[in-house]
Each structure stands twice: as structure tokens, then as C-alpha cells.
Amino acid sequence: MAKTYKIAVIPGDGIGKEVTPWAQQALEKAAQGEAEFTYEHFDLGAERYLRDGAILPEDEEERIKANDAILLGAVGDPRIKAGILERGLLLKLRFDLDQFVNLRPSKLYKGVTSPLSNPGDIDFVVVREGTEGLYCGAGGAVRRDTPNEVATEVSINTAYGVERVVRYAFQLAMKRRKHVTLVHKKNVLVNAGDMWQRLVEKVSAEYPEVTHDYQHIDAATIFLVSDPSRFDVILTDNLFGDILTDEAGAVVGGVGYSASGCINATNEFPSMFEPIHGSAPDIAGQNKANPTAAILSAAMLLRHLGFDEAAAKIDAAVEADIEELGSTQRSTDEVGRDILARIA
């Protein structure tokens, strides 16, 4: 009998609401016969906040934690001051649920036009640390709104937190082309950079088949444009990973094709799967958003739960869809239906 998994669904804001149902449908169809899903919907995001001031109430967070995995749409709304929802909801979940691996594959699909004239065969994964660095929320301001204001942001990095994500990257590289590129800025951020580099050296000794190199973040942004096919696994911190994955999204023809997993690799808490695009208020509610990234995040969820074959079905359906119809103008629902129809 098929096992039942409990999925917390947080559609969030803007196009998040339009793409998430397609992720659920893809999940259902791909895992048919193998797994069943029950869904618990959470009304979190801008509208809830504007209505009653709640961002992530404690009891709802506890209920989210009781699920096996989380599907998230997108968070963010121009009516709300930057940072409130991001830090109070999205980052709070990533941190509280100790989702220390932010896994973000970048692949140039056949049928998608890259903005690069010579993109080559792009297929890499960014392993972004998800619970440390400049995202901790450490820092503050004194004499705010005066000419003497000082504002700080503190990047906190621990050997504990870095070593586990380094190890994840090397393990992942073993299943891929066996190359890890550490990206940091160790010539300026010498404390954190040096620790990252030392831990990469240490862990790499356990994976003699995996080669590794190092690039400064500025150089990495160059190579993403000039030679993106050189990368296999990119390992980096929270902020650099944010930057590189958006640039990578652009290079593979748009963030509409990029999914991500916020993974708690010890399974102490549920992992969370989301498209890397935002809530896109400019096109929200118009049935225009591309649900592909959300559907791909459902595949990542399935893979995380151990359903590799079901995940591969979604990946194959997406690949075939893009190859054949990627260049056509379609609505959210059309793309969703087209991909669904291909899930064997």
C-alpha cells in the first residue's frame, strides 16, 4: 500500500498562488501508486499580514514542522516594507527548520534560448549554505536617521554549519561529474573565507575522487557568463549563493526554469521546496506566470522523499515540454496542463 505523506502548502504571494497548485498536481500524478499526499494549507504571506498582522505564528510554525515536506510558492509584496516577510516568514522557516542546504540546480534545457550566444552545455548545481552567514539577522543600527548613524550587518559562520554543507556538496559531486568549486571572497573576508577553505580541504580528503577548486565571487560571476559549462557543483555561502543562483537563472534563460530545495539533510525537520523566482507582482493574477519552476520543485520534493523514479518522470515531462513548446506563448494553466499530460 502506498505510504501517505503530509505536505504543508504555503502558496504565499502573487504568482506563488498560481503556480503552487500545479506543483501539487505534478506531485500527485508522478507518484501515483507509490505515494499519497495529504495537504495542509497555510494562509501566510502579504495578505494575511495586512489582514491581521501575523507573519508566522508559533502554533502554525509547529503545525508546519509536523509535515513531511513543504511546498512554498513565493513571498513578497510591494505594499510591505522590504525584509518583514522575507525575514519573518521565509528566512525564519529556513533557519528554524535548520534547512542548511539550499540546493539550486541550473540547467539549460533544449528549447530554451539562453541570452548567451555560446552557452555550451550548462548543467550545474549550487549548494548554498542556508542557515548562517549574513542572513543571521545579526547587526543593528545606532543613531538611526541622524548624520551619525552607523548600521552593521554581521556574517556569522561556524565550523559546525560549514562542514556539514561542505560534506553535502562532496557527496552530491560523487553522484555527478565529481567536481566542486568553492566560491567565496577569501582575499577580503579572510576569517570566514579561510575557514571555508580549510573545511573544504579537510572534507575533500574523504572524497579522493572529487576534484575541487576555488573562485572568488567576483570571478565566478564572470565565468557564469563566459564559460558556465565548466561548473559541476558550486559550493558557497548564503549571500553568494543567492547572487550566483539568480545570475545562473538568467544565464539558463530565466528564473522561470529554476527550482530550489531548502533541505534539512538530517530530516530532523521537514525540507521546503520552492521555485527560485519571486512573487512577481507585475504579472500576478493574470494567468501569465510560468509554473515550470514550481513543478520542478515538486520533483525535488519527491527525490528528497526517496521517490527518484517519480521525480525523474516530472523532470522528463518538463524537459520534453520545453523542448517542444518552450518558445511558445502559453498561459500558466496551459503550461501546467501540457506538462501534466506528459507525466507518464
Added chain:
Amino acid sequence: MAKTYKIAVIPGDGIGKEVTPWAQQALEKAAQGEAEFTYEHFDLGAERYLRDGAILPEDEEERIKANDAILLGAVGDPRIKAGILERGLLLKLRFDLDQFVNLRPSKLYKGVTSPLSNPGDIDFVVVREGTEGLYCGAGGAVRRDTPNEVATEVSINTAYGVERVVRYAFQLAMKRRKHVTLVHKKNVLVNAGDMWQRLVEKVSAEYPEVTHDYQHIDAATIFLVSDPSRFDVILTDNLFGDILTDEAGAVVGGVGYSASGCINATNEFPSMFEPIHGSAPDIAGQNKANPTAAILSAAMLLRHLGFDEAAAKIDAAVEADIEELGSTQRSTDEVGRDILARIA
């Protein structure tokens, strides 16, 4: 009678040594009759450090300060641990000489092939803050090399430091297409980001003709690839500026065409001009490096000293050279001679 200016020359490492003489020659030729230059050479960089352990001795720094401007080649050598020369020499000069504007134009020259298939008309300037942020060197490590190590990096931002660079950006925009884009990550780095945004609002009131908008750093890396011609003046902090300008360099066909000025806009201390490329140890000593960026940095130096026409002569010579010969394989000396010959 032509006034004489004292220029400190720091060729530095690798290809820095090969390209800097061409910058000097361009300076001389373009300013002929208008200005004369005397040069004081400083033997600073990897070789000096390996020889006698000196990075930037106090008396030499004082002598550098006594000059009217500085020409720098490049700093960095794989034999030396990352950070030592960067922080001890390059960043020390930027900070001690209070070079708070790091000015980095990006232009797609006719004759250069961008890696983008549809680059459009790229012509923007990044105004990068140069004396604050994560580059302060604040931070440290405890329990280094143990499983309990914690490493921090602190970004320090002051209203004093930010407001002056914001004002510089708006003034520059007035001489250009009158648009400023603030790039930050204010949805995560709420303390610093909020201060930057408030100071932009404040200063923008003094420049009603200049429009301004805001992008998160991750979104900006997308637009640099998908629509780089939208930008006029990009205003950002030290780290984001480092990242964006390298990506921009790639987008305009390579950092070999990108110069930069580390500017003390109050002229309390000399400003410093340098190509944005590094020391490129892989091609050093082979007469292969492109001296164009170094030559363009000489034009920036001239403009800074008030010789706009002489600067324009260099810019025009470079533009003509690239348009006609940009796609040919030439040695350092050939490119240098070709450009020199065009300086009217």
C-alpha cells in the same frame, strides 16, 4: 607653462608590470603641452613581500600620499596567502587615502563581441563605495581550527560614508542620462539597506531631474545579463560593487576593457587609477596581456585632474583601436603602440 603633476606608480604584480608603462605613455602623449608628469615608482607587491616581508611601509605610504595621483597595475600572486597583499596594500591604500568612490564605467565598444547575443547599447557606470561595508576588516575567529570555530565578518556602514557616495552618484547622473539605480539587499540586510535607501531618498530630493530606482543584488545580476542597457548609474556598496563590476566586465566582452578609479572626491589625498583586471599570473611575462584597461585608467586619471580633453583623446584612440583591430590577436606591445599612435 604646463603644470607638473607628481604621479606615484605602483605596477604591482604579474601583468600589472606589463600594462602600467603603457598607461604612463598614454598619459604623457595625451596631455602633451597641457601637463607634465614626474613619476615616483614604488616597488610594492608580491616580489617585494617575498624579498623583505614589506607590504606597505609607513614611510612609503607617506611618500605615495605626497603625489597628485596614483597609477596602479594589479596586486596578487598565487604564492602568497589570499588577503595579505589585497588587504595590506590595495585595500589599505583605498581606506587610508579615503578613496570613497570606486568609479567603474562599463561600455560595450564597437568591435568587441559581447558573450550576450543581444547586448544592446551598454554604457553605464558603477559607483561603488570604497571605504566601508564588509571591506573594513572587522571580524575575527574564535577556536580556530577546531570543530567549534566561529568566524565573523562585520559590515560597517555610516551615514557619513554612505551619504557622500550617494551624492557623488547623483552628481554624476546629472552629467549622464540622469538615472540612478541603488543596488543592495535590503530585504535581508535590513539595517544597512534601510540606511542606504533613506539616504538615497534624502539626496535625491536635491536632484529633482534625476530619477532613481532600486534593485536587490540578486535581481541586478539578472538584469546585467538580460537587459544591461537599462542601466545608467548603478550605486552600491563595496562588496556588491565588486561583484557587479566583474559581471559587467564579462558582459562587455572581458575585464580587459574595464578601468576604474578609486577616488577621493575631496582631494584630501591622491586618487588611484587601475584596470579592474587582476595580475593574471597565468599569462604574466608573456607580452600577452591587453593594456587597454590600464590605458583607459590613465584617461580617468586625466579627467580627475581636470584634463577632460586629454582624457577624451585617450578614450577616442581606444575606441577607434577596438573598432578597427579589437578582434585581432595582438601582443601587449602591439596594442599599446597601436593605441598610442592614435592619440592625436
